[in-house]
Amino acid sequence: MTLKSLILILMGGVLVNNYVLQRFLGICPFLGVSKKFSQATGMGIAVTFVMLCATAVTWPIQTYILEKFNLGYLQTIVFILVIAALVQFVELVLKRFIPALHRSLGVYLPLITTNCAVLGVTINNITDGYNFLESMVSSLGVGLGFLLAMVLFAGVRSKIDNSAPPKCLQGLPVTLIAASIVSLSFYGFASVVENLLK
Numbered sequence: 270m271t272l273k274s275l276i277l278i279l280m281g282g283v284l285v286n287n288y289v290l291q292r293f294l295g296i297c298p299f300l301g302v303s304k305k306f307s308q309a310t311g312m313g314i315a316v317t318f319v320m321l322c323a324t325a326v327t328w329p330i331q332t333y334i335l336e337k338f339n340l341g342y343l344q345t346i347v348f349i350l351v352i353a354a355l356v357q358f359v360e361l362v363l364k365r366f367i368p369a370l371h372r373s374l375g376v377y378l379p380l381i382t383t384n385c386a387v388l389g390v391t392i393n394n395i396t397d398g399y400n401f402l403e404s405m406v407s408s409l410g411v412g413l414g415f416l417l418a419m420v421l422f423a424g425v426r427s428k429i430d431n432s433a434p435p436k437c438l439q440g441l442p443v444t445l446i447a448a449s450i451v452s453l454s455f456y457g458f459a460s461v462v463e464n465l466l467k
Contacts, residue, residue, distance in 0.1 A: 282410020295386030317412025
């Protein structure tokens with residue numbers, strides 16, 4: 270494991286394999302909470318925090334308990350339970366210390382529990398064969414990629430709100446078209462990241 274490989278894992282999670290824009294995981298909060306910059310930023314930070322904590326807990330559980338005792342078939346159930354507990358913790362912290370953000374995130378905060386991006390990163394870290402450090406770097410990259418997608422799309426949606434699309438495209442249709450264009454823009458990053466580290 271070298272610094273170069275860790276940078277590749279990090280940049281891959283942020284740009285090349287962006288879970289929202291390339292793998293289409295975590296679309297619910299991406300479309301639901303990206304109307305305002307502050308909400309998008311808060312949700313992105315909360316999801317990143319949950320991804321890091323979930324990886325820090327699930328990787329040792331998988332390695333030292335599930336694999337050791339041949340209980341790999343329980344992986345999904347155990348990981349969901351861990352993520353649910355972490356989301357409850359984040360919700361309590363936000364409610365106590367940042368009540369305005371807690372209110373603005375509303376129903377989308379508990380939905381982090383069912384955010385497939387969080388579950389996806391914990392399972393993909395195992396299936397990709399990452400060690401603990403690589404898994405944490407991968408989760409950080411995926412979380413930052415989620416945050417980047419949320420913030421970028423919040424900016425795009427503010428431009429959409431200030432424009433006047435045709436009546437047949439107003440609302441969800443123009444939002445989905447804008448999301449697909451933002452997604453297409455990320456396809457060019459694959460060769461850029463590879464060339465930077467040659």
